Amino acid sequence: MLLEIRNLHASVEGKPILKGLTLSVDAGEVHAIMGPNGSGKSTLANVLAGRDHYEVTEGEVLYRGRNLLGMSPEERAREGVFLAFQYPVEIPGVSNAYFLRTALNAVRKARGLEELDALDFLEFLRGKIELVEMDDSLLQRSVNEGFSGGEKKRNEILQMAVLEPTLAVLDETDSGLDIDALRVVAGGVNALRSAENAMLVVTHYQRLLNYIVPDRVHVLFDGRIIRSGDKTLAFRLEEEGYDWAKSPPETNRAVA
């Protein structure tokens, strides 16, 4: 199993958010996590990435059989965990190209690969940029500074394409995107899909799942996964809403 989350409890500022979340993801799989606002989707994503603002009070997370929660954020990234942020941070004064190269080299170094100089990196980057259909000028600008919503999300996918993670967590990368941008984001994700990698796609809308077809769909509600199923669960949710999902699954089993 690539990722095993067992009975995970996490709080923010003393307030419990995740309340016993259990989830397993195997290599080669794409899992979608859906749930209403405030149900804990971003909390889960941030706990996996190692944000110290979130306190894990119970449970464990194994990544490739190792204790993920014991690793620093940078170690996790070097081990192949990637979070596409719901709200990417603007970093004035740091050029996007420099940021991408520094990150890539940090990860390559940890993986025993040679670091790339500025020229080799640009060469490497060219293909990735085409993949996300990003305007070249965004490379020389400060990280995310003054980027439109869509540009920020493309930039997240570009980072993912550059770092080639083993486990990618996408936190509402589709929110606020027009259909073009959605296609690009999905294209980036699908390009990374392989038998060795896995993805956790957090989304509000079934729409994205037309492009990124998930192996499993989970409904997160009040810090717990209350229902899991195949891709049809997403359609059902869209039609019936979360109240339906909250009702005891037994009564719905026939339709799920």
Add this chain to the structure above:
Amino acid sequence: MAPVTFEPVDAFTARHRDFTREVDGATHPVIQALRESAIARVSSIGFPTRKHEEWRTTDLTPVYATPFSPAIPDPGSAVEIPLPAKLFLEASSPLAVFVDGIFVTRLSRTPTDGHGVTVSALSRMLDESGDFRALLESYDESRADVFAELNSAFLVDGAAVQVEDGKGSDRPVVLLHLSTAAGGPRHVSPRTAVIAGRGSRLRLVEIHASLGDGRTFTNARTDISLHAESTMEYVRVLVENEGTIHIDRTSVLQETESTAATHSFVFGGGTVRHNLVHTLDGEGAEARLFGLVLADGRRRVDNVTRIEHARPSTRSFERYKGIVAGEARHSFTGRIVVRPDAAKTDARQTIANLLLGARASAEVKPQLEILSDDVRCTHGATVGRLDPDALFYLRSRGIDADEAQRILTRAFAVEMLDEIGEEWMRRSLDTLLQDRLRRIL
């Protein structure tokens, strides 16, 4: 503060007596005479303590309590240019190296390049131009500054830069001041005089560096006279050792329609006080003042600036930034004076400090003295810490915590580098900055 247990005037006067006996034979008569009048002024002005409001932020105790003996310059001394200073030696730029205030021909390159720029020892220029003598001897009693006079009192020689009317070059002139900082606590008095003629252009870099680890009292002074319609970009870099107390004064006198940009980088020194004065003494003159401080450990850096709008339609723009780590402290005092007849003055001042340690501190004191109507004068100050969201963002991409801090700190500072027109200067300063950041973070 502990009471000063001896009288600094007496100590400096006694050292002055011994010093002049030693160096008189080897100095230009104008400088010799200046030393005498200056020591008399030092006595009559007296030395400040922290009770003097203007000096409240600077701890002068080590200046008074350490037996700094004036360095006797040795023009034949074998020196090698220290590493941080080497960064600023671009092969094609004119370079003048001064060791303990004396011009060292062997280490310098001062071509006469047809651009009308002359770089030489001050003593040589005194024989060629009466203007330098006037600049050297100018004294404004209402602005008496004991350390500026102390510089004259212990002057042996210095640097002179002259640009002819309508001439000039974009290639920076580099003045490198080295203090030997060896053989006991040393007192050095680097001095620079600059005259830029009407409609001329000048790029000038002054670097202060130490040759050894010894304690030094660097009492530097630079006087710059910009004639009408001249343009100057001036970069000042302090990279002295931590045992250095650096007190200096840079005065820029600007005539009609002249424009000056001064960039002050304080990366070294234990205690630093940089006094910078721009006097906008001609209609339409413009001054841009930029400063970057990087202080860690227990270092103290004081930036004290004064911009005097003496004529109508003068403009000033001032931006200083401080990166303060450990238990270090950065104080900024920025006085802007708008004289009664300086209508249509436009003055802006913004100061930003970044604190990197729980015990680092910064203080900003704007002082606006506006004696005219119809002026526009704004100021603002911020103090902050590194953004935890940005730090996490970088770390989540595999960049370790220390490097993430360095990247964000450099990002805070980089704006001050971007203001510099000369590409290799920007690169050298960036290299130096990043090297220093690796030591701090």
